[in-house]
Amino acid sequence: SDAGVLVSACLLGRKVRYDGGHSQAESAILARWKAEGRICVFCPEVSGGLPTPRPPAEIVGGTGADVLDGHARVVTEEGQDVTASFVRGAHNALRAALEAGAKVAVLKSKSPSCGSKTIYDGTFSGTRLAGQGVTAALLGRHGIRVFDEAEFAAADAYLRGQ
Ligand code: SF4
Numbered sequence: 001s002d003a004g005v006l007v008s009a010c011l012l013g014r015k016v017r018y019d020g021g022h023s024q025a026e027s028a029i030l031a032r033w034k035a036e037g038r039i040c041v042f043c044p045e046v047s048g049g050l051p052t053p054r055p056p057a058e059i060v061g062g063t064g065a066d067v068l069d070g071h072a073r074v075v076t077e078e079g080q081d082v083t084a085s086f087v088r089g090a091h092n093a094l095r096a097a098l099e100a101g102a103k104v105a106v107l108k109s110k111s112p113s114c115g116s117k118t119i120y121d122g123t124f125s126g127t128r129l130a131g132q133g134v135t136a137a138l139l140g141r142h143g144i145r146v147f148d149e150a151e152f153a154a155a156d157a158y159l160r161g162q
Helices: 028-035 064-068 083-099 134-141 152-160
Strands: 005-008 039-042 057-060 073-076 104-106 118-120 128-130 145-147
Touching (some): 039 083, 057 118, 064 083, 083 134, 104 152, 134 145
Parallel strands (some): 005 039, 104 145
Antiparallel strands (some): 057 073, 118 128
């Protein structure tokens, strides 16, 4: 059967963002994947046990890879440590991807979980740095190629090449 694709739930219109909204992506490729039954809908932060809406959180002291290695933490603006929920959500996402036979994920950009290129720098000032969120980093370590919502065509090309 067709290989699965893990997709951030907020990109599919689910109101799971920290602010209670969604980030619906408009993409003919996404629509085709849906019709083909490939999509595994997933929100790492909700899966990790966090409520919606929830306080915004950023990675402090590094990137998602550093969080996985125990060298950085995820905290809310009020200083609550939510690292454990983010790491749990990442492992749940990995399990869901493996169960779906997914070699590809399309995840929401800039998120401390889902970001695959840049993330916020932990100062809650809107400043970004190069690096991945916790879930994107874990998926990448397990050979799952992560794209963002500006890269549906690239993700589809990669999927066809598998
Ligand atoms: Fe979207 Fe990922 Fe944030 Fe969930 S954790 S709301 S899927 S960006």
